[in-house]
Structures are given as structure tokens and as C-alpha cells.
Amino acid sequence: MLERQIYVDYNATTPLRDEVKAAMIADLEVYGNASSLHAAGRLAHARVEEARNAVGTLLGVPPRDIIFTSGGSESNNTVFQTMRRLGSGPDGRVLPEGRTELITTAIEHPCVLNSAEFLKTLGFKVSFLPVDEYGTVKLDALKAALNERTLLVSVMMANNEIGTIQDIKEISQLVKAAGAWMHTDAVQAVGKIPVNAVDLGVDYLTMSAHKIYGPKGIGALYVRKGAPLFPLIQGGHQEDGFRAGTYNNIGILGFGKAATLAVKEVDRYGRELGVLRNRLRDGFIERIPHIKINGHPVDVLPNTLNVSFPGAEGEAILLSMDMQGIEASTGSACASGSLEPSHVLLAIGVGPELAHGSIRFSLGWGVTTEEVDYIIETVVPIIARLRAMSTLAS
Numbered sequence: 534m535l536e537r538q539i540y541v542d543y544n545a546t547t548p549l550r551d552e553v554k555a556a557m558i559a560d561l562e563v564y565g566n567a568s569s570l571h572a573a574g575r576l577a578h579a580r581v582e583e584a585r586n587a588v589g590t591l592l593g594v595p596p597r598d599i600i601f602t603s604g605g606s607e608s609n610n611t612v613f614q615t616m617r618r619l620g621s622g623p624d625g626r627v628l629p630e631g632r633t634e635l636i637t638t639a640i641e642h643p644c645v646l647n648s649a650e651f652l653k654t655l656g657f658k659v660s661f662l663p664v665d666e667y668g669t670v671k672l673d674a675l676k677a678a679l680n681e682r683t684l685l686v687s688v689m690m691a692n693n694e695i696g697t698i699q700d701i702k703e704i705s706q707l708v709k710a711a712g713a714w715m716h717t718d719a720v721q722a723v724g725k726i727p728v729n730a731v732d733l734g735v736d737y738l739t740m741s742a743h744k745i746y747g748p749k750g751i752g753a754l755y756v757r758k759g760a761p762l763f764p765l766i767q768g769g770h771q772e773d774g775f776r777a778g779t780y781n782n783i784g785i786l787g788f789g790k791a792a793t794l795a796v797k798e799v800d801r802y803g804r805e806l807g808v809l810r811n812r813l814r815d816g817f818i819e820r821i822p823h824i825k826i827n828g829h830p831v832d833v834l835p836n837t838l839n840v841s842f843p844g845a846e847g848e849a850i851l852l853s854m855d856m857q858g859i860e861a862s863t864g865s866a867c868a869s870g871s872l873e874p875s876h877v878l879l880a881i882g883v884g885p886e887l888a889h890g891s892i893r894f895s896l897g898w899g900v901t902t903e904e905v906d907y908i909i910e911t912v913v914p915i916i917a918r919l920r921a922m923s924t925l926a927s
């Protein structure tokens with residue numbers, strides 16, 4: 534057993550909060566099917582609706598506009614598949630006239646990128662907007678791409694790898710003026726910064742419970758009243774027919790509890806984690822030469838720090854940190870056995886080599902000042918050693 538375990542991978546997932554865990558354990562007794570009319574069903578149904586209220590409050594929207602899904606991936610797929618239905622005729626072919634163009638960005642999560650790529654194979658036109666060196670979407674490119682055939686614009690609110698936050702309100706205004714539907718994947722933003730879907734002016738917003746100290750496998754899609762939606766999963770009448778399947782009422786209850794906590798704590802979360810993140814960043818800058826901080830300097834998630842360490846390889850840094858009890862992640866994803874550099878880092882102009890030497894530290898509740906100092910003290914010699922080894926090897 535390692536003496537210590539410092540988890541700084543909260544953008545990957547969060548542990549269940551004690552309060553969430555306790556509420557879920559208590560709810561294990563609630564066995565009814567939330568669609569049944571008898572007392573057991575009514576009790577389960579009441580719990581589902583309480584959670585819907587809590588999630589609605591977190592997003593500043595009426596609870597009736599919240600649809601429970603299995604998570605962020607499903608919510609995003611539902612939006613893209615809805616667009617597929619809107620842009621296709623009864624024979625399934627893309628309509629020759631009308632709105633069949635989609636716009637998204639080069640830095641989205643794979644569940645958006647791959648949904649967009651899939652629609653492309655069906656004949657939809659898809660534009661992937663470029664971002665600047667900080668990961669901010671280029672609004673000029675958006676303006677140039679928008680036209681009377683644009684069906685959907687999907688821009689993530691905050692990036693999972695580098696934390697850059699987009700001006701979704703401004704983007705929504707441009708999109709709505711062009712008569713298109715506006716979606717934002719707010720999975721990484723919710724709980725870390727205030728998010729009000731009505732104020733943002735979006736038609737669809739995606740979120741996921743396991744990023745806000747709730748359980749895995751449950752999430753939500755906000756659908757503004759009047760925005761079209763087709764179910765991804767056909768079946769019973771759950772969620773007004775928009776998402777079939779017996780309610781995961783224990784997951785939903787945990788999600789609701791996590792949402793209630795997030796409403797109360799979001800400001801403190803940003804403040805306290807921002808201080809710790811800056812301490813980590815400044816410690817690295819002071820102690821390790823030639824590093825590059827990735828992401829926007831100001832419009833960035835308070836808990837996220839993405840650093841490139843030239844001359845050191847990401848997986849080696851990660852393993853060395855893990856051996857000393859620090860759990861972070863690389864900026865690069867391991868795709869089908871081959872190490873692909875992060876598409877996000879490439880999009881902000883970080884070269885493939887540097888992208889391979891990048892680490893994401895994402896902080897969360899429970900990380901202490903002392904742990905941040907331990908991370909700095911541990912990473913400084915790791916980078917020095919790896920750099921010395923790579924110099925020897927070359």
C-alpha cells in the first residue's frame with residue numbers, strides 16, 4: 534500500500550460524495566418501478582421528480598425540460614440523432630434542400646466528434662471550427678460557417694483537457710439569429726462554474742452526474758420547450774416517450790443529491806480550487822524551466838491545469854507520479870493501442886511531441902494545500918530525471 538493517494542483526475546470522474554452515497558444507500562429500499570401506479574411506484578416516482586427539480590434548479594431551467602439519460606455521451610448522441618431525423622426524408626436520405634449542415638469545434642469530446650463524423654457519412658455537411666492558441670473558438674470562423682442551411686451548432690462550454698471556457702451566450706445569439714439549433718456540452722462546466730441554460734440561450738444542454746460527485750451511468754439533457762427531440766431509445770412512455778427504459782431511480786436520486794450540493798457550493802468550489810490550482814501552476818512555473826501552460830489564462834475552469842513538459846514523455850511522467858501516489862492523466866488519449874497525441878492540444882497548436890509530454894491535473898473537493906505542495910515536490914525531480922534520460926538517449 535502506498536502511504537498516500539492523491540487523486541487529481543476529477544475531470545475524468547469524481548468520487549461519490551458521502552452525502553450522495555448515504556442518500557443512495559437509503560434509497561436502495563425503494564424498489565418500486567417509478568412508472569407503476571401503486572404506492573411502491575409512486576414513492577419511486579416522487580424520488581425521481583425531486584431529483585428532476587434539483588437538476589432543473591442547478592441549470593436554472595423548469596424541471597419539465599430535463600430528460601434523464603445514461604450520461605453525457607447519450608445526451609450528446611440524442612441531440613445529433615435528432616438532427617439526423619430533422620435533416621432526412623422518410624426514406625432516411627439527407628434532404629436535398631433545407632437545413633442539413635452541422636457546425637461543431639475541433640476540440641469537442643469524442644462523443645460529439647464521432648456523432649458529427651457519423652452524420653457526415655450519411656451526407657450531412659459538417660464543419661469543425663478552429664480554436665486559437667488558448668482553445669477559444671474563433672467567432673469569425675463561426676460567422677463565416679453559419680448560413681441558411683445550418684441545422685445545428687454544438688460547442689462545448691468548457692473543455693475537459695485544457696479547461697478553456699467558451700462564451701456560449703454570445704455563440705447562441707449568433708446561432709439563433711441564423712435560425713439554427715444550439716447545443717452545448719456542459720459536462721465539464723456544470724458544478725465548477727455557474728451554468729444557467731436559459732441565460733445562455735441554448736436549445737439543448739448536456740450534463741453528467743459523475744463529474745459532479747454523483748453516480749456513473751446517469752446524466753441529463755436539457756431541451757428547451759419548443760426544441761425538437763426524437764428518442765434515441767424507443768420503448769415505453771418514460772420521460773414523455775423521449776427516453777424509454779425503466780427509471781434508474783437510485784442513480785437519479787444520487788444525481789439529484791449531487792445537484793443540490795452543487796447549487797449550494799459552486800461559488801466556493803471555484804474560489805477554493807482556483808487558489809489551489811494557481812498554487813500548483815505557480816509552483817511548476819517557478820521550479821521547472823521551459824514548461825508551457827495550456828488553456829486560457831483567465832477563461833478557464835478553476836480546477837484544471839494542463840501542462841506541457843518539453844523533454845519528458847507523458848506516460849513516463851504519469852507512471853512515475855503514480856508510483857508516488859499521484860493520480861493525474863495525460864493530455865493524450867490511448868486510442869486502439871496506438872498513442873495518438875491529444876486532438877485538443879494539436880488544435881491549439883501544440884506540436885505532437887510536446888502534446889505527448891503533457892499532463893492534466895484536475896483538482897476537486899478534498900485536495901489540500903499540503904497535497905499540492907507534495908505534487909510540486911514530487912514532479913520537479915521526476916521531470917529533471919526524465920529530461921536527463923532523454924538527453925542521454927538522444
Ligand SMILES: Cc1ncc(COP(=O)(O)O)c(C=O)c1O
Pocket residue numbers: 544545603604605606607642644689691692693718720721741742743750751752
Ligand atoms: C466534455 C465531456 N462530454 C461528454 C463526456 C461523456 O460523459 P459520460 O461519461 O457521462 O458519458 C465527458 C466525459 O468525460 C466529457 O468530459
